[in-house]
Amino acid sequence: MNCGVVVFPGSNCDHDCFHVLKHVFKLKTEWVWHKDSIDLSRFDLIVLPGGYSYGDYLRAGAIAQFSSVMKEVVRFAGSGGMVLGICNGFQILVESGILPGALIQNHAQKFICKTVHLRVENVSNSFSRECVHKSVLNLPIAHHQGNYFIGSDGLRQLEDNRQVVFRYCGPAGEATEEFNPNGSVSNIAGIINEGRNVMGLMPHPERCADPAWSNRDGQLIFKSIINSLQSGVSV
């Protein structure tokens, strides 16, 4: 299994992603520089990591969507390749239109850095199949523009197509306003595309996937991806 971690100017979670894939899960992992206009078909997984690509100038992800590599990422995703966008990676995926909706400033206007509870909304996809349906995971968030927005028609489509993968919730799985850290519509924390091969999420699974730490909930996402690719089954 070949993984590629894309690096934009300003990406700062690329090393954590690389470390988890290469050293924790022992996968062949390469760096992919944003200016590379290379054929990505040799990869099985492309990761768009967190950070502040292009300084979040104009809008987070707005400029990164036009980096040379993104044409190839769009092509790769269009042919069914698996793409995982984390935080700024999620922002880049919505700006580029690979995922629907938009990510705007947190409703409280503060940068929020804390561990949150996430409810697993569906496990019939390659990114969360190793999770228990409706279980609660703990993942850290660290963002200022994580407020997921989509119009009512788009939201209905996401829910009808079971494209919502994670929702912010309380410790008992209650997805209420009280436990919504950033104002995201319907407490949405992570979604997949219609083709079910691209996931974007604001929380950071790579920050809780190293066995040296006590919280390893992030491993479930990586294990789901690996097991999907190794079994050759796309869920």
Added chain:
Amino acid sequence: MLAKIHIKFKDGVLDPQGNAVHHALKDLGYNEVSAIQMGKYIELRLNGISKEEAETRVKEMCEKLFANTVIESYQFTLDSVE
């Protein structure tokens, strides 16, 4: 030629910055302000292009880059400059 572009959130998109600034204005006693919308202003200096071409090109720039049309609307004017 000078393109003056205004970008703001569409109706229905939460504008927390606008709300925060509104509260600040109220605290300062400007209670006559019933609503605020914060947006972006961009100026472009354009050379070697006709006004008709500029209309098309600036619109493209707005659609592709300056505005995220999922959440933002834009408008612009084109003025000749000496």
